[in-house]
Amino acid sequence: MRRPILAANWKMNKSAGEAQAFAEKLLPAIADASSLDVVIAPPFTALDRLGRALGGSAVELAAQNVNAEPAGAHTGEISVSMLLEFGCRYGIVGHSERRAIYGETNGQVAAKAKALQAAGIRPIVCVGETLEERDGAETLSVVGRQLDESLVGVAGKELVIAYEPVWAIGTGRVATPDIAQQVHAFVRERLGTLYGEVADSIRIQYGGSVKPDNAAELMAQSDIDGALVGGASLESDSFAQLVSIVARAVQA
Numbered sequence: 210m211r212r213p214i215l216a217a218n219w220k221m222n223k224s225a226g227e228a229q230a231f232a233e234k235l236l237p238a239i240a241d242a243s244s245l246d247v248v249i250a251p252p253f254t255a256l257d258r259l260g261r262a263l264g265g266s267a268v269e270l271a272a273q274n275v276n277a278e279p280a281g282a283h284t285g286e287i288s289v290s291m292l293l294e295f296g297c298r299y300g301i302v303g304h305s306e307r308r309a310i311y312g313e314t315n316g317q318v319a320a321k322a323k324a325l326q327a328a329g330i331r332p333i334v335c336v337g338e339t340l341e342e343r344d345g346a347e348t349l350s351v352v353g354r355q356l357d358e359s360l361v362g363v364a365g366k367e368l369v370i371a372y373e374p375v376w377a378i379g380t381g382r383v384a385t386p387d388i389a390q391q392v393h394a395f396v397r398e399r400l401g402t403l404y405g406e407v408a409d410s411i412r413i414q415y416g417g418s419v420k421p422d423n424a425a426e427l428m429a430q431s432d433i434d435g436a437l438v439g440g441a442s443l444e445s446d447s448f449a450q451l452v453s454i455v456a457r458a459v460q461a
């Protein structure tokens with residue numbers, strides 16, 4: 210059985226002080242979090258304070274991005290070893306905002322995921338189609354190509370995939386559980402082609418307008434192993450609710 214993973218992607222939100230205050234409110238509210246992995250990806254500038262505030266708890270830190278090179282002339286970039294210094298256990302790579310706004314390619318995503326794995330940090334590799342691609346019936350071919358090309362040289366062990374349909378991100382328009390499950394099943398099948406039996410242990414998160422009122426239905430799907438949450442992860446109350454919904458879904 211796959212252990213569910215709920216991750217908060219704060220994107221470019223929260224100061225270090227706000228991150229600390231969030232942790233201080235969240236921790237007492239998530240006593241029942243032992244059956245899942247809970248992860249928070251703050252901005253780089255909040256990793257230190259958030260890590261200290263979470264210290265000793267089971268909540269783990271993630272980076273929102275990383276540079277694949279070990280060091281050198283890369284102004285404005287952050288390396289894997291810098292993330293290790295702050296205790297990051299996960300790293301999000303290939304988020305659709307990075308692909309769309311910053312032109313990140315599948316090849317770069319693969320290089321970042323490999324660099325993370327070499328340091329023992331688990332990559333969360335994001336894939337997902339745009340509305341235009343969905344309307345053009347290209348969802349599976351787009352997602353399939355993203356997986357094939359973003360996972361070149363990436364090991365299946367400890368890998369996490371996030372399926373985030375771009376049209377559902379920040380729009381309030383969540384994929385129906387059936388639509389999400391269809392794509393997740395396709396992703397798992399493709400992972401089977403790439404990794405054989407290991408595919409059964411790879412966790413696939415759904416992302417895109419996940420909220421406390423739609424999470425239970427999504428989590429009930431057989432190939433949905435957790436969620437990557439933007440907006441609803443910014444308030445400790447709604448994130449704590451999501452933790453207990455995912456925890457209950459595991460027990461169900």
Ligand code: 13P
Pocket residue numbers: 218304373377378379380381416417418419437438439440441
């Ligand atoms: P929202 O939950 O705000 O739609 O964001 C999803 C996302 O992009 C998480 O990485």
